[in-house]
Amino acid sequence: xxxxxxEDIKAAxxxxxxxxxxxxxxxxxxFMQGLRNIDEKAxxxxxxxxxxxxxxNENQRNVLMELMSKGLLNPGLFTKQNTELLSEFARLATxxxxxxxxxxxxxxxxxxxxRLIRFCSRNRMALKFNDNVFEDFVDEIVVNSREEIVFKMKxxxxxxxxxxx
Numbered sequence: 574x575x576x577x578x579x580e581d582i583k584a585a586x587x588x589x590x591x592x593x594x595x596x597x598x599x600x601x602x603x604f605m606q607g608l609r610n611i612d613e614k615a616x617x618x619x620x621x622x623x624x625x626x627x628x629x630n631e632n633q634r635n636v637l638m639e640l641m642s643k644g645l646l647n648p649g650l651f652t653k654q655n656t657e658l659l660s661e662f663a664r665l666a667t668x669x670x671x672x673x674x675x676x677x678x679x680x681x682x683x684x685x686x687x688r689l690i691r692f693c694s695r696n697r698m699a700l701k702f703n704d705n706v707f708e709d710f711v712d713e714i715v716v717n718s719r720e721e722i723v724f725k726m727k728x729x730x731x732x733x734x735x736x737x738x
Contacts, residue, residue, distance in 0.1 A: 577719060577736065583702035585734040589724055590699050590706070593732075597693040604730060605686045608679060616676045623669045627662060634658050685710075685728035 593600065637654055640646040689710055699706075715723040717733070724732045 577716060577722075581736045582714065582722065585722055585736050586707060586711070586724065587699050587702055588737075589732050589734040593689070594693045594696055594698060597690060601686065601690045601693060604728075605683065605690060608683050608686060608729075611679055613676055613679070616672050620669055620672055620676075623665050623672070627665050627669070630658055630662050630665065634662075682727075682729040685726070689726070689728055 634655065637646070637651060637658070641648070641651045692706070692710070710726055710728075711724050712727045713725045715725060715731075717723060720736055722734055722736060724734065726732065
């Protein structure tokens with residue numbers, strides 16, 4: 574396995590940052606508008622619907638338990654119905670969790686994008702690597718090849734940059 578020099582990654586970051594500073598109006602501002610246009614009301618409505626279905630599921634399980642305790646239900650049928658209801662409950666809970674993460678994740682992406690836009694609007698082209706700027710905006714680095722890396726930004730953008738030797 575071959576390595577990539579730290580200086581090459583730093584140079585690629587400076588290049589990528591300068592591209593962002595130069596094209597802030599063409600890249601970051603439309604990205605921010607797209608994040609704002611995500612309809613959180615629809616997500617919240619979906620969460621409410623899921624919560625109603627979960628409550629209905631719980632009521633059905635309670636009725637099932639009551640029928641079983643009174644001896645009005647075959648144990649095999651009880652087990653089958655209860656398993657189906659528990660399975661549906663687990664699916665609904667997972668779906669609700671994913672939607673909740675999407676809504677809260679979108680808010681943090683908007684905040685991070687605003688920070689990046691403010692930084693790019695106030696600064697001139699970067700001449701050298703700055704650790705603080707890197708840590709403020711980059712979440713992770715993915716090495717695609719010895720010639721290309723991807724900076725995954727905290728705002729949700731993934732930006733490719735060529736490595737120059």
